[in-house]
Amino acid sequence: MSVLINDIEVVKTETSKINDIDFDNLKFGQVYSDHMLVCDYENGAWKAPKVMPYQNISLEPSAKIFHYGQSVFEGMKAYKDADGGVWLFRPMENFNRLNISSKRLAIPEIPEAYFLDGLKTLLEVDQDWIPQKEGSSLYIRPFVFASGTGLHASPANAYKFIICTAPSGSYFSGKVKVLIETKYSRSANGGVGYAKAGGNYAGQFYPTQLAIDKGYQQVIWTDDTSHEYIEEAGAMNVFIRINDTLITSPTSDRILDGITRKSLIDLARSKGINVEVRKIKVSELVEAAENGSLKELFGAGTAAVISPIAGFGYQGKDYELPELKETYASSLKKAITDIQTNKAEDPFGWRYKVL
The missing domain is CATH 3.20.10.10 (D-amino Acid Aminotransferase, subunit A, domain 2)
Structure with a gap:
């Protein structure tokens, strides 16, 4: 079913995986929550973002990401406090750095509303995936890559911006x-x-x-x-x-x-x-x-x-x-x-x- 949340279209999964997850024994970045945000750049503009079930991506073999490596990403976390409040840490720093990285690789910059409102909508939909155990968090991976096709060594004409999330425990243990x-x-x-x-x-x-x-x-x-x-x-x-x-x-x-x-x-x-x-x-x-x-x-x-x-x-x-x-x-x-x-x-x- 498709709904609007924060003016962003949301297509919710029919079957959640959450009951199959052991939240007391989470490895870093190996379990993924139910939904992801997807936004496409085509014909010189970013289209409206959409939250949809986490799923595979289909790309042509000639997609330029495979040949010329136009790809940038960020790493963030969402936290849930004792009262169930959901928090981010300095998200505008991640947004600004993502666009700094994109500019360096000739990737079109992401609009602020698409990044921030899109992320907030995704977290609202998947808030039950944010763990509360000490040392745990919902790891957030925004990334942009060249989806446009062609074998000529030049910037692509189409891109995908995706945010996926992963409930995770501690990244390292010990020295x-x-x-x-x-x-x-x-x-x-x-x-x-x-x-x-x-x-x-x-x-x-x-x-x-x-x-x-x-x-x-x-x-x-x-x-x-x-x-x-x-x-x-x-x-x-x-x-x-x-x-x-x-x-x-x-x-x-x-x-x-x-x-x-x-x-x-x-x-x-x-x-x-x-x-x-x-x-x-x-x-x-x-x-x-x-x-x-x-x-x-x-x-x-x-x-x-x-x-x-x-x-x-x-x-x-x-x-x-x-x-x-x-x-x-x-x-x-x-x-x-x-x-x-x-x-x-x-x-x-x-x-x-x-x-």
Whole structure:
């Protein structure tokens, strides 16, 4: 049956899968809720979005996504508080970054109302899929790709914007060991590193697998020319604590402007933590590990929020981080997740009420 919600057409599924899902044992991003939002770009304009049952997509083999990789995405979460209220965290940051990424890949930008009202409608329809268990959330994946056909190396003339959602538990458990990469690069000056382009992640898989084969779980990326400077940790921004100072690299053509990253910077400063946004050399990290001033190393991103790093490898030598009773990572993670789940005051105005 087709209905209108927030002026958006909604076609509801005839049979929900929700009763077949074990919400107490959710793996990240492997179970999908009943509906998705779909919006098509044709003849020079975005058509009205529509919420429909989650389903397969049919594309021609000549669709340009398969040949030239025009694809960008975002990662968000919806949270349900103890009273059943539904919240998003800084959704306009995701909307703006999706369009920044789209522009870089010559993809038409999405209208704000289609993104925000479409997402709100989808969450209203699938609100029962938002878990309330501690550490769980509804992961939201907005993405845009070239559906137009043709083998000529040029931008497509048709695109699809889709939002699908997945009830998920924690992304990571425990600390990880990383290898500092000195050969392969995630991105380069003038490239697309600052965009959430699918190809950025595809290019990480091979070097990461090489690190896994050596006994590490992830890599820390360094700059593309000298490999002297630390940039990102896997698919996350990276933070380094030396003594009582928290350091993170500045954003650039090569480094994603992470929403969790910028939120953690503001949160840390509000707690009186000294934060430095500057370039940091691998040699400075190694020296701090050797003299005992390196206290913490962690990645930050939407999926994991904060992922502590237990140790790192560099040029054939491993360095272990100390086991601390109280860490910036745990304090900041609790602070940000308490805001996200409506357990604490939000002095920054980050929380966005949906229902």
